[in-house]
Amino acid sequence: MRVEGKGLINRGHPVSFTFDGMRYEGYEGDTLASALLANDVRLVARSFKYHRPRGILTAGSEEPNALVTVGRGARQEPNVRATVQEIYHGLEARSQNRWPNLTWDALQVNDLAAPFFGAGFYYKTFMWPKAFWEKVYEPAIRRAAGLGALSGENNADSYEKAYAFCDLLVIGAGPTGLMAALVAGRAGADVILADEDASLGGRLLAETHEVDGMPGAEWVREVLEELGEMPNVRLMPRTTVTGAHDGGTFGALERVAHHTIGRAGTPLECFWRIVAKRSILAAGALERPVAFRNNDRPGIMTAGAVRAYLNRWGVSPGKMVTVFTNNDSGHRTARDLLDAGVHVAALIDSRHDAPDCAGVRVLKGAQVCDSGGRLGLESITIRSVSGEDKLQTDCLAMSGGWNPTVHMTCHMGGRPVWNQDLEAFVPAEGAIPGMRAAGACNGVFSTAGCLRAGAEAAAEALDALGVAGGAVELPAAEDDPYRIAPLWAVPGKGRAWLDFQNDVTVKDVKQAAVENFRSVEHMKRYTTQGMATDQGKNSNVAALAILADVTGRAIPETGTTTFRPPYVPVSIAAMGAGSQGKGFAPQRFTTSHKASVERGAPMIEAGLWYRPSYFPVSGETTWRQSCDREVNMVRESVGVCDVSTLGKIDIQGKDAAEFLDFVYTNTFSTLKVGRCRYGLMLREDGFVMDDGTTARLSETHYVMTTTTAAAGEVMRHLEFVHQGLRPDLDVNFISVTEQWAQFAVAGPKSRELLDELLDEPLSEGDWPFMACGAVEVAGVKGRLFRISFSGEHAYELAVPARYGDSLFRLLMARAEEKGGGPYGMEALNVLRIEKGFITHAEIHGRTTAFDVGLEKMVSGKKDCIGKTMSERPGLFGDDREQLVGLKPVGPVKQLAAGAHLFNEKEEAVRVNDQGYVTSVAFSPTLGHMLGMGFLKNGRARHGETIRMVDHLRGLETYCEVIDPVAFDPEGGRVRG
Amino acid sequence: MRITCPICGERDRREFYYKSAAVALERPDPEAGDGVWNDYLHLRENPAGVTRELWYHETGCSAWLVVTRNTVSHEILDAVLASEARA
Amino acid sequence: MVELVAKSAGDGLLPVTIGKLSLTEEVPTALTSLMPFKGGAAALEAALGAGLPGPGESGAAAGGRVLWFGQNQYMLVGGAAEGLGDAAAVTDQSDAWVVVRLEGEGCEDVLARLVPLDLRPQVFAEGRTARTELMHMMSSVTRVGPQAFMIMVFRSMAATLVHDLKTAMQGVTARR
């Protein structure tokens, strides 16, 4: 219920929303949790395993119970913490993990069967029969135990990622963080102040403390105003710093639009990578529940959360509230409620020496040992020296003490340290380089202490940054001591909950210890304690304390759990922002792309490039028809193909020739100016890396061609060889792949076509096979290479890329006049298979120069990369699988890449494997399928019949082993 | 992770490409023998502690670097140009 | 007679204006890569009539702007590439890159969504340049004004660059 005169919500701005279809009203500034409590909605969820009714436990991102689904359709967002979700007009929220509804959930029978469902239940029960796990057990368990569900539709929201840099990152904007940001900001340092809350201020918004003689929230407003005016300070509300990583880098999740109905172009979330020279962790502390029988009933919440709902949101979670505490902070809840006019039934303090509290009965040395009520709290049972008593109450505010939020300090392997006075872990110093933990997260729990700690941490950071800071006067604030007597679990029968979300009880932890899972890491995995979305924020320390108790060890001896990033759940969509769909990788388009698409060519991806598969003409209904026509066209007249995607590297310098001799197996220093040569490149381990032609433009100037796929790899390799192995060589190189649009013009009529286009016709005799030189097309300076990947008389013509589109259209038109036209990747592949030319299907990383029949290209006269290792035993000889051609000879005419080769009479099993097929195509030129592959001692076996078996496709074909060059083996056409 | 490129300064690790241990710089003589070549190509230390590695500032200045790094703390201790790292 | 028609790298993609941010294509008269040979830096400087910029710097030279472009590499944007002598590997890159100008309030925020670079004015002032990664693309980023950047990626990736910049511009504008 709302409490008049309390809260920081905007009462002039009502907001309506729905929960499970019911319409409710809240106010601007409300979270879904505060608005539901204001409407007296206590039951909001069902627990994970037992489907127990659950309510709101906390007021922050640590909430384990109140997980809801927000939105619908593609925008449906499951497992949203109601304590974090701000309400907006039209917000639709639904409870989850219940059927048919929240108040009557069929699977609450799980709770009755609980004696069977304890720790290790799954491990013990669903072991047998093994085959049942996937088919029966897992689907059933998944349906019964679960969180919210995704819509199954594509994510319709957009996400962002971004980088930020600063001198000082302040994590958390409570009194510590605000004071730190103020001190550092005033000194002129570049500060980022990030806080997961929509409103900065931390506990100052949730308490009634005065700071500097004014209400805490008022002081916050003034500080924020000052910080907001500083150009060197960036305030990042709704931003949870999720992880501390190497090199001063932090991950942070900004919830950009979760508090709105959504606006076009606005990302839902932004995942930040913040690089900070120094950081201050001012993450505060989280309150611990106390374990007692039935402590999970809706209406039982942490005492600090009750204060937060009262003071910040003007809501009392109950009409008759009881407080149960083991430390002084619980008394504040009673005082604040009383001051606001809320009835407080009793204050139960487990300490015998507890202080008094004006206006309320304090039961000292007493404990709450049970609770009652159907779908929400109606009564509690109090045990004291005088026995057990029942008390009517609809809200229990419990405090088991506070845990400093040490999580971030553990992200790089640091282990927190047990502090006996606080009965809590505090950060180990220096656990994150450049980070200082300050305030409550460092075990300082008074407001004055936090303000002081913030100022000191900032001063220390400024010192390290070399920024001069002036003296800052600390505002006056409460400096109350924090007194606590440990109380982890109230003894007694029944189930007392530790991990609310994963339904782990005190008994489960004890059971784990009995079964000898004494290590905290084992206990955690056995019971699943701490493995829910809250990652044990509410339960880790208590579970550890109970494990310590039953194993007869002290807490620090028992260990700590390991906190890993992220601090809160982060959607994969946010971390992978920008990578949805085609955003995963850049798209590279050739200059002929548009013209190819206009021709109806289906584009296929080749690395990042898009290349045309084939160019259909009217009447063609299958790709094979187009492909066959294109192949014939090249063999009979002239074809045009964009080959710009092949890597081109410009190599210049007086040592360019020597450098090429070192990276290629063959010799390039002997290449004449104006000529090209095919080159083979090895990795240092002797295997083939890449191949291509390299042209010599002048004594000191070469242009190397790489395959499309390996262009980047070759560039990296060349840089490594130069910088790492031969920095003495005076040579420079640069990629010119993108500078030139280059087109293959292939076929018997290629020369005729070029002569029409070039400003000067090609003079007879000057352009033999493998010649290269400068040409002009319509006054544009280009380069011409007489090289061929089709086995035909062919050229590659290059012009600056700006003319690529124009030249391609021109070439197509002229080729068509001659009965030719454009050809795509399919035809290109057929043409090269007919000629036995290798691609990365053959030089796939496990083949040597010997294997592909090019061992003669490894010059014996010089050293080169890979030469020594290519000569080692095992990389050559009869045992190697060698490149062969394959031609079907039996009744089955089909070949398949990936199929394996076996001797005719041998069984097609692994031990009899003779090799495999790498490339296949139907050759319209030869009228049958052709294959390329690797066969043991294959070069000596031409003419043999071999059996090709494709176990996947169920295909078996008898083939003749032939020379890889199936068409025009003499090479007359290419020279013609 | 951040690497301080001797040319570009401190940069995000996503600009860099990792190759191998810096041993790759010590290419043996072609005639050094199988054992030496085998060591050079295949045998690597896997220290829990300080290690020297080759990184390429691929989307930055294109310099190959020898980065000295602690595999336990992830601390980057040094980064020098590979062209100058060889004795 | 045949005729070849030139198309710029960003043809059909630009300009784009979103909120206070504009993205336009720049078409420099030439882009020329300069990579001095050993001992050739001084001769190159003489030919350029200007000193070569240090890492991350740019300056005026040969009637254009010369950018530091990587280890032992400079990019002359505009200007006269002729007569630079043989002290350096001189390579025409005029068609190899798409060059765009991002301008307007919030342009730093736009780039912060795409490059892992510290772009704060005190670190990356006018005239500073960097080679960096832009959404997996090799890129060059130069601050050419208090609220303006020149961005270059390989020509073939022009569409991806414009798409990524537009998305970031929308994200930044939508938050205002």
Ligand SMILES: [Zn+2]
């Ligand atoms: Zn660099």
